[in-house]
Amino acid sequence: MLAWTKWKGRECLGSFCCSPQEAPVATVTALANRVWHSFRCEPRPDPVPDARDSLDAGGSRVALVAMVIAATGPARPGRAASGAFAASAGHSGRMRSSLTPLGPPVSRDRIITSFPKWYTPEACLQLKEHFHGQVSTTCQRRNMGTVGLRLSKVVVVGDLYVGKTSLIHRFCKNVFDRDYKATIGVDFEIERFEIAGIPYSLQIWDTAGQEKFKCIASAYYRGAQVIITAFDLTDVQTLGHTRQWLEDALRENEPGSCFVFLVGTKKDLLSGAACEQAEVEAVRLANEMQAEYWSVSAKTGENVKAFFSRVAALAFEQSVLQDLERRSGAPLQVGDGDLIRMEGSPPETQESTTSSSLGCC
Numbered sequence: 017m018l019a020w021t022k023w024k025g026r027e028c029l030g031s032f033c034c035s036p037q038e039a040p041v042a043t044v045t046a047l048a049n050r051v052w053h054s055f056r057c058e059p060r061p062d063p064v065p066d067a068r069d070s071l072d073a074g075g076s077r078v079a080l081v082a083m084v085i086a087a088t089g090p091a092r093p094g095r096a097a098s099g100a101f102a103a104s105a106g107h108s109g110r111m112r113s114s115l116t117p118l119g120p121p122v123s124r125d126r127i128i129t130s131f132p133k134w135y136t137p138e139a140c141l142q143l144k145e146h147f148h149g150q151v152s153t154t155c156q157r158r159n160m161g162t163v164g165l166r167l168s169k170v171v172v173v174g175d176l177y178v179g180k181t182s183l184i185h186r187f188c189k190n191v192f193d194r195d196y197k198a199t200i201g202v203d204f205e206i207e208r209f210e211i212a213g214i215p216y217s218l219q220i221w222d223t224a225g226q227e228k229f230k231c232i233a234s235a236y237y238r239g240a241q242v243i244i245t246a247f248d249l250t251d252v253q254t255l256g257h258t259r260q261w262l263e264d265a266l267r268e269n270e271p272g273s274c275f276v277f278l279v280g281t282k283k284d285l286l287s288g289a290a291c292e293q294a295e296v297e298a299v300r301l302a303n304e305m306q307a308e309y310w311s312v313s314a315k316t317g318e319n320v321k322a323f324f325s326r327v328a329a330l331a332f333e334q335s336v337l338q339d340l341e342r343r344s345g346a347p348l349q350v351g352d353g354d355l356i357r358m359e360g361s362p363p364e365t366q367e368s369t370t371s372s373s374l375g376c377c
């Protein structure tokens with residue numbers, strides 16, 4: 017049982033009939049969007065880069081608060097007190113269009129026309145530089161059937177304090193907060209793209225790294241199309257823990273159904289040489305985990321956009337191929353064929369689930 021509550025001390029809106037585990041992610045998104053609409057129809061002001069109080073940039077947010085979390089105790093100062101998952105509106109008014117398939121155009125830096133490049137060829141999921149031929153053809157013909165409703169779930173996991181929230185906030189809001197505020201449970205952001213001319217969204221789930229919130233966060237791993245395991249480049253122990261985080265996240269998903277990324281954060285804190293040294297071990301581990309490796313800095317923004325563009329393009333291509341495969345009944349190869357093997361049923365964040373799940377509430 018969940019209760020809708022407005023974040024920052026406003027009143028409760030009522031209740032809604034699914035548990036976080038049962039509620040398909042698309043339903044949660046759609047409902048969150050609706051609540052957002054009911055409260056705020058004008059665009060949010062542009063976020064202030066490097067604002068110290070980034071969580072407040074743009075005014076109030078609507079939070080969908082799981083009651084179970086309220087029982088776990090108070091949040092750290094400064095973070096949403098009940099801290100379950102928040103339905104943030106993302107950038108200035110962009111969420112408005114998510115209720116209508118053909119909303120206003122996405123911002124220019126979210127338009128992807130050519131396949132984004134990897135960070136290092138030594139640990140990348142695909143070496144190719146173009147979209148799959150059939151994907152390009154399908155997109156050119158706008159032969160998608162589901163235009164405007166495509167959404168993939170991305171789950172970010174890793175130790176506490178490695179910078180998961182900062183990475184997501186840098187990408188989605190272009191802010192960086194120097195103060196640490198622990199994530200409690202989970203939180204998500206939705207980011208809209210246009211890929212090969214087709215509207216597409218990533219639903220990016222930020223999970224708590226603290227052990228005491230792990231059981232709550234893990235309830236949201238299911239249905240992920242992308243798993244991002246983050247570690248702190250300045251803290252080698254956090255790299256060692258990524259394998260366990262990945263195992264936990266994979267356990268909740270169909271074998272072979274997720275793209276995996278290993279991301280080293282806080283690149284700005286290391287010299288070039290120290291970063292290269294840290295990357296040697298990280299790249300080795302990434303290969304073992306069949307993950308693509310990236311080094312990023314949420315503080316400076318280095319590689320953040322490029323990284324999420326890559327995530328979006330890979331997830332988009334996969335979901336189009338899966339759609340085509342479903343329609344034709346014949347398996348299509350994703351990528352180069354050596355590093356990636358996608359099997360099993362499509363993730364439940366696909367459009368097919370969106371429609372049916374919307375009916376439930």
Ligand SMILES: Nc1nc2c(ncn2[C@@H]2O[C@H](COP(=O)(O)OP(=O)(O)OP(=O)(O)O)[C@@H](O)[C@H]2O)c(=O)[nH]1
Pocket residue numbers: 174175176177178179180181182183193194195196197198199200223224225226281282283284285312313314315316
């Ligand atoms: N210098 C630097 N500091 C960073 C960077 N990313 C995050 N930090 C800092 O690291 C601390 C932890 O960042 P968070 O993003 O809150 O970490 P988290 O992984 O989300 O932590 P949990 O929510 O507890 O799981 C904060 O004080 C951030 O300001 C970065 O790229 N560079």
